[in-house]
Amino acid sequence: MSPPPRPAMVDLLARFEAALAARGLLEPGEVEARIAITDRASPAIGAAMVARAWTDAGYRALLLADGRAAAEDMGVTMVGSPPLGVLADAPGLHHLVVCTLCSCYPRAVLGYPPHWYKTAAYRARAVRDPRGVLAEWGTVLPEGTRVRVVDSTADYRWMVLPEQPPETLGWGAERLAGIVTRDVLVGVALPVPV
């Protein structure tokens, strides 16, 4: 019995990769290596960066000045990744990240974006009604806080550096990183001390 025919999409991909390789644009194993890098990335990386920034002023300065260098300093491979911009929340200022045009997301330090980040509903409402979106997430900002939405439209990828909750002063890096969830790193939630 002969094996079933390859699905058309798989066949097309194989032919596309062969055409790129023939032009010297693709090395053997390059696609697999890139998939492996993205598979290894997770919000744990971004959380560790935030926790370190909370306890190390020098690292915080590096993170805000050059997100890519700060990620590489944590051992993250940034080759081929877009520049990483880091948005520092401050007393009275909260950032919320969205990509209204598609689904730009700092994959190198957060991994794959969650489904909701890519939905038309989130992308449309985050810019038009950010406070309504935050309320639906159960996120309550301190009175008088300005909301700054960052629409990720071009070459940068953006991550939020939230404010450290005062209750967590003195905590170790691992415990601090534990309260910095994926949602916190995009700005739909705040870190909650537990």
Added chain:
Amino acid sequence: MTLSPGTEVRVRDDWPERRGPCHIRTPHYVRGRMGMVARHLGNFPNPEDLAFGRPAPVRALYHVAFAQPPLFAEGTAGDDILIELFEHWLEPA
């Protein structure tokens, strides 16, 4: 000439998508609207050319801030939206 932070700009009220195939990184909702340069983010090959495999000239990319109202007819005064925009979409306010 690089625009300084605080410079007021208007986003071109241009709709290339009505003229044919294109790849535009400037959202519809800011076309023709007033904003303020927050900072120069660097220089990058123009994605409008990259998307079609054309030679892509390097263009300045800015973070531009837009006040939430009146950009949308709802929202809270004091809130704003930061958007990455290329220099060729910005004109003097």
